[in-house]
Amino acid sequence: MCSKTDSPENIVDALKYNSDGLIPAIAQQHDSGEILMMAWMNKEAVAETLKTGRVCYYSRSRQQLWRKGESSGQQQELIDFRTDCDKDTVLVSVNQTGVACHTGRRSCFSWAARDGKIETVEEVIVSPDKLYKK
Amino acid sequence: MCSKTDSPENIVDALKYNSDGLIPAIAQQHDSGEILMMAWMNKEAVAETLKTGRVCYYSRSRQQLWRKGESSGQQQELIDFRTDCDKDTVLVSVNQTGVACHTGRRSCFSWAARDGKIETVEEVIVSPDKLYKK
Numbered sequence: 001m002c003s004k005t006d007s008p009e010n011i012v013d014a015l016k017y018n019s020d021g022l023i024p025a026i027a028q029q030h031d032s033g034e035i036l037m038m039a040w041m042n043k044e045a046v047a048e049t050l051k052t053g054r055v056c057y058y059s060r061s062r063q064q065l066w067r068k069g070e071s072s073g074q075q076q077e078l079i080d081f082r083t084d085c086d087k088d089t090v091l092v093s094v095n096q097t098g099v100a101c102h103t104g105r106r107s108c109f110s111w112a113a114r115d116g117k118i119e120t121v122e123e124v125i126v127s128p129d130k131l132y133k134k
Numbered sequence: 135m136c137s138k139t140d141s142p143e144n145i146v147d148a149l150k151y152n153s154d155g156l157i158p159a160i161a162q163q164h165d166s167g168e169i170l171m172m173a174w175m176n177k178e179a180v181a182e183t184l185k186t187g188r189v190c191y192y193s194r195s196r197q198q199l200w201r202k203g204e205s206s207g208q209q210q211e212l213i214d215f216r217t218d219c220d221k222d223t224v225l226v227s228v229n230q231t232g233v234a235c236h237t238g239r240r241s242c243f244s245w246a247a248r249d250g251k252i253e254t255v256e257e258v259i260v261s262p263d264k265l266y267k268k
Contacts, residue, residue, distance in 0.1 A: 005247070005249075005250045007250050008247075008250065010251050011247050011250065024158055024172065026160055026172065032167070033166070035160060035162060035169070035225055038160065038218065038223045080247075081246065081247040082243045082244075082247075083243065083245045083246075084171065084172065084242035084244075085235050085236065085237050085242045085244070085245070087245070087252075089242075091243045101219050103219050105219075108218035108223075109217065109218050109223075109225045110216075110218075110219070111216060111218070111221070112214060112216045112217075113139070113142075113184065113214075113216070115139075116139045116141050116142065116144055117144050117148075118144070118145055118148050118217060118221075121216075
């Protein structure tokens, strides 16, 4: 299990970021094994995730830190922080509050190849209107 | 379950590729839920994966199709092919023969944050010498 660390510099610097300073991060629900989403982190997001124990990404569209669940309440508590043999991808084991996907589905990976087409195979659990209250 | 499809064009074209024509692909062992690796696919690799039922990536270093297991024998049989809400990431559920990682570990994600450092937390199952015979 990954305890919060006040000095994540060694880990932040050991990872390999792409030419935009980003590294892909896969989020997996720690007990069910379900893949929830894939997003991106920059060095600051990795450091904040390790310091706070809550997963923080970098939003490429908004060009700022994306503290998962900050507006929707659907947070990800960090359980374990892993990387791969090339140190260029992150796998965070998390405890997901509610749903990971902005469509209101538990996982973003809710579309599957069926009969030569891509079809939705998972149900909406929470109405998106309730996730992002006006 | 994903059956092989002779006409994967609709699926290939529905996905969103980056400026290099690539899409990240996460491989998950279908029964255990273990994340095995993350690599990249181009349109041709997606089409071949769907046509053959064996996972094919695109090697960025070698700049060619990478039929997983072609030289090592450690193939990935396709069980299910999913994508996310943005259609810009692929999740392949697979049946992995042997080990996914070139280091001889079952999963590439065998390094974890421990005490402010990154440490190996999984054992080598197959000697890399045996994976890539001279």
